[in-house]
Amino acid sequence: MKLKQLEGLLGDLEQFSNPKVELEQYPTGPHIASRMLFTAENSYGDITDKVVADFGCGCGTLSVAAALLDAASVIGFDIDPQSLETATLNAEELEVEIDFVQCDITKLELKGQIVDTVVMNPPFGTRKKGADMEFLSAAMKVASQAVYSLHKTSTREHIKRAALRDFNAKSAQVL
Amino acid sequence: MRLITHNMLSCNIKGVTNGFPLRIEAGNVIEKEVDFNPDFIRHMFAKLEWKALVEGARSMGYAELPEDSPDAAVLESDESFLKKLHHALLELHLEEGALVCPKTGRKFPVNKGIPNMLLHEDEV
Numbered sequence: 001m002k003l004k005q006l007e008g009l010l011g012d013l014e015q016f017s018n019p020k021v022e023l024e025q026y027p028t029g030p031h032i033a034s035r036m037l038f039t040a041e042n043s044y045g046d047i048t049d050k051v052v053a054d055f056g057c058g059c060g061t062l063s064v065a066a067a068l069l070d071a072a073s074v075i076g077f078d079i080d081p082q083s084l085e086t087a088t089l090n091a092e093e094l095e096v097e098i099d100f101v102q103c104d105i106t107k108l109e110l111k112g113q114i115v116d117t118v119v120m121n122p123p124f125g126t127r128k129k130g131a132d133m134e135f136l137s138a139a140m141k142v143a144s145q146a147v148y149s150l151h152k153t154s155t156r157e158h159i160k161r162a163a164l165r166d167f168n169a170k171s172a173q174v175l
Numbered sequence: 176m177r178l179i180t181h182n183m184l185s186c187n188i189k190g191v192t193n194g195f196p197l198r199i200e201a202g203n204v205i206e207k208e209v210d211f212n213p214d215f216i217r218h219m220f221a222k223l224e225w226k227a228l229v230e231g232a233r234s235m236g237y238a239e240l241p242e243d244s245p246d247a248a249v250l251e252s253d254e255s256f257l258k259k260l261h262h263a264l265l266e267l268h269l270e271e272g273a274l275v276c277p278k279t280g281r282k283f284p285v286n287k288g289i290p291n292m293l294l295h296e297d298e299v
Contacts, residue, residue, distance in 0.1 A: 049215050051179070072215045073179050073265065084289055097209060097265075099180040103292035107299060110183045111195055113222050 006068055007034035013090045015059050016083065023080060024123035028061040036148055037065040039175055046146045047071050050116040055105050055139055060087030062119045067096035074098045077105050106134045110142050118143040121150045133162060140167035176269045176290050178231045182224055186276035188298040194276045196227030199234035202271035209265050216257045217250045232263040
């Protein structure tokens with residue numbers, strides 16, 4: 001699939017009708033979502049035929065992108081039932097299979113090494129302080145190969161350091 | 176929810192040390208075909224909790240998987256086994272039902288294919 005085509009499909013997805021501010025809900029735009037997943041696959045081979053988890057999936061933009069890039073299996077996790085309903089509709093609309101789980105990802109311990117890649121656009125921590133690091137910590141525990149995550153530019157060095165020092169990352173890069 | 180997802184979910188209620196696997200109470204199960212990718216299935220085999228998969232599949236009405244995890248040689252020699260594993264892992268969907276904690280009996284409801292794993296305040 002070409003990047004432009006992926007971006008076009010993602011642009012048609014339903015988004016939050018009433019975003020919940022306290023959960024920092026906002027859509028992941030098609031421009032960044034398509035590029036993020038395209039890079040993850042084309043530069044690193046982390047999406048196609050892999051098991052991909054989307055933490056804080058919201059309306060499912062990154063999950064759908066992973067599925068469109070032929071992930072073997074995609075699982076989206078979110079705390080908000082309304083978002084998950086929208087995500088389910090989006091998956092149906094684009095005829096992709098995605099499993100969704102309603103949970104608090106910071107309290108969910110996933111067993112085993114099934115998940116290869118975690119993709120996410122987590123809360124930045126503007127509402128609940130440290131939320132971004134909690135999501136990153138959870139993702140690092142679960143992903144056996146790679147984590148792709150969006151963060152505030154101002155936190156770049158902090159995140160790289162935390163990933164290497166505290167979360168057992170073999171490497172950490174800003175892409 | 177498919178069994179590939181079930182294979183990673185456990186009960187995280189405070190104090191519960193091994194809430195895995197969750198027992199499946201199947202209300203409504205549907206089957207949806209997806210493309211068979213033998214390499215992916217071979218690759219997954221070593222990572223699966225076999226007993227959890229077999230019991231989960233049985234709860235969803237599919238009893239074709241062997242009770243004990245077979246020798247890895249079967250991955251090369253037996254395509255019908257790979258297809259059964261593919262079917263169990265990726266084509267069975269629990270639409271309505273519950274996932275039950277093996278230690279406490281607490282039920283996590285599954286509606287429209289989505290398990291609700293949110294804990295109550297006193298369980299955290």
